[in-house]
Amino acid sequence: MKKLTINSSKSSDMFTQIHECIQGNLVEDWGESVLTFNTTIGKGALRTIDFNWGVSLIDCNIKLNEETKIVFDTKDLAPIEFIFITSGYFEYSENNTDSYTRLEQFQNTIISHKRDAEKTFLFPKNENLKINFIRINRQEYLKKKHNNVSQLNQLLVSLFNDSKGEATFQHGGSFSLRIADEIKLLNDIDTTNGLLRSLSLEGRLYLILSLQLLEHKNFEENMNLPEAISKEDILKIHKLTTYILEHISETISITILSAESGLSPKKLQLGFKILYSKTVNEYVRQLKLEISKDYLKNTDLSVSEIVYAIGIKSRSYFSKIFFEAYDVLPTDYRKHLKNKNASLR
Known part of the structure; x- marks a missing residue:
């Protein structure tokens, strides 16, 4: 098993450490970093871009040759992460225990771990993985005028206002192909104009985030249809x-x-x-x-x-x-x- 320890919650620092581990080709332009690799570890591409008010995007399109564990060991206030998988799966645990939660394809997932806790992502081998992470630094986001956090349900209001990182939060919600479609459109944005590309990415990202928040609201208020589909x-x-x-x-x-x-x-x-x-x-x-x-x-x-x-x-x-x-x-x-x-x- 391959293991990588990350000691920062900042997307740019995480990318630097990942690049040092897997090598590959790193290209940076208009605030967007894209790391492509085809090595003994596996092949694929990772992308990150930071937006204003503590919002960032990381997406992965990778296939690994061996099971890989990424441990986040940092004292930083953990970001709130909105996770959506369009292909494959991976597992998540807090405090580096052997008890893992499997994050499924097409399921809306929201997580945030305690400030002093380790967070572990366990990625399988030989699996085509397409994963989208929208990460929110809550302290930065709350500085945004008209952030409207107070309009969320009480669970998320308390999470956004947890400035000390005292609470663990994990939501494995309903499945959504609508979000999957929007993420495909996000990944298909292609323009040579850096400004237009950045604006298009940010607009699509906020649309996806709003859909994930809406799913959480409906889930908590039991507004989804009661019948289940497999x-x-x-x-x-x-x-x-x-x-x-x-x-x-x-x-x-x-x-x-x-x-x-x-x-x-x-x-x-x-x-x-x-x-x-x-x-x-x-x-x-x-x-x-x-x-x-x-x-x-x-x-x-x-x-x-x-x-x-x-x-x-x-x-x-x-x-x-x-x-x-x-x-x-x-x-x-x-x-x-x-x-x-x-x-x-």
Whole structure:
């Protein structure tokens, strides 16, 4: 087993120590550090970026050749960590005990350990790991004007105000594919302009954080649907989203999706409601509309051709639901984009 001890809670210091251990190539630009490696330890990429008011992002896309334990041994006030895994799993313990909590794929997790306690992450070998950490230095964040911490539920209010780090906090909440989708969009942000990239990353990060806070609120207030769906069902529904995208030009019904996934129509509706806060039809329709916007913006396809490409039979119906969603007709949306581009020349 590989073991690495980290003695600072600051993202930049952590990255320096990790780089010293695994080597690789470290690139820093516009406050963003990206470490790529392909060594005897494993291969992959780690990224960190610090934002204002004590908020930072660390994300990992790695595969390790041996089980790896990272021990955080620091006297610093521990950050509040919002963790989401889109691929794989890892385990967590406090005080370096042999008792570990397994953090699961697609589950919303929030942790913070006591100031004097050790925190341990145990990563498995030969597992494709994609993990997103949003870390909040509570002392810095509370200096932010209109931080609105008081609007959170009492558990999180007390956690944010625990300036001495006297409490342990661990929340293993509901599963969410909506958060997984937003994290994919976060990782897909690609622009050569450093300022635009930083702003895009920060905006997407705060959206993800708000969804994680909302999940915690709903979980604590028992607002999630009472019926349960299994991890296997979640993976089947996640796989279905790829199927829907690949067959977007076709008629996609609950009956077809039920046959494709092996889940009953009732289970499908329940799963989409829990994981996306949408019915199956609402999810499919929104995806078709988002793709149509992309076609209108980036292609010369006519509206009729776009309607055919996204599998909607009626142009008038398409115009109706497009207007309901975006408060503009498809033709006017395209005209607006053309006029805007012309004014920039």
